[in-house]
Amino acid sequence: MFGLKVPTPVGWLPVIMGDFDAFLLDHAANERKASAMAMHLVSHYPDRTELVREMVDLACEELEHFRLVHRVIEARGLRLAPDTRDAYVRALQQQCRKGSKVYFLDRLLVAGIVEARGCERFGLVADALPAGELKELYVDFTRSEARHHGLFARLARVYFDEAVVATRTGELLEVEAEVMVALPLRPALH
Numbered sequence: 167m168f169g170l171k172v173p174t175p176v177g178w179l180p181v182i183m184g185d186f187d188a189f190l191l192d193h194a195a196n197e198r199k200a201s202a203m204a205m206h207l208v209s210h211y212p213d214r215t216e217l218v219r220e221m222v223d224l225a226c227e228e229l230e231h232f233r234l235v236h237r238v239i240e241a242r243g244l245r246l247a248p249d250t251r252d253a254y255v256r257a258l259q260q261q262c263r264k265g266s267k268v269y270f271l272d273r274l275l276v277a278g279i280v281e282a283r284g285c286e287r288f289g290l291v292a293d294a295l296p297a298g299e300l301k302e303l304y305v306d307f308t309r310s311e312a313r314h315h316g317l318f319a320r321l322a323r324v325y326f327d328e329a330v331v332a333t334r335t336g337e338l339l340e341v342e343a344e345v346m347v348a349l350p351l352r353p354a355l356h
């Protein structure tokens with residue numbers, strides 16, 4: 167899917183379904199961070215008009231996702247938990263090279279890869295959930311993540327040469343596969 171080198175390990179889904187409350191809390195945090203990340207790009211690259219327009223839309227959409235997940239959390243009588251470090255996202259962000267041009271490219275590509283993995287995993291969750299509102303919600307999240315992956319891939323090609331984008335995407339996807347496979351299985355998106 168989207169060039170991801172390795173599918174999510176089969177052991178991941180049972181861990182999620184075995185503690186769906188914990189997964190929801192982590193998922194909510196991911197949506198909030200995705201929204202903040204989009205606005206961070208806006209503040210970092212204010213002169214890139216197309217990027218700014220797309221990231222403002224994305225920030226709103228991810229915040230809406232946060233609102234939807236938080237509603238489920240509230241309905242279950244749960245409460246948001248303090249932030250924990252996301253070793254997966256951190257490891258990928260550490261791959262962003264120094265130097266303003268390559269750093270920008272890497273940030274776009276890493277964001278797109280995180281969306282791609284999110285899409286794959288929300289799809290697994292959507293398939294596993296029984297018919298109902300929650301399943302529909304995860305079907306929608308899966309579609310959104312697919313779109314977001316496409317958005318970052320397109321933005322990378324707006325600002326960079328197609329061949330450069332393809333080469334670097336391949337390199338980052340290799341790293342992503344290594345990082346993802348090494349993650350401990352826990353009731354969390356990553």
Ligand SMILES: [Fe+2]
Pocket residue numbers: 197200227228231310
């Ligand atoms: Fe989202």
Ligand SMILES: [Fe+2]
Pocket residue numbers: 200228281310311314
């Ligand atoms: Fe997203």
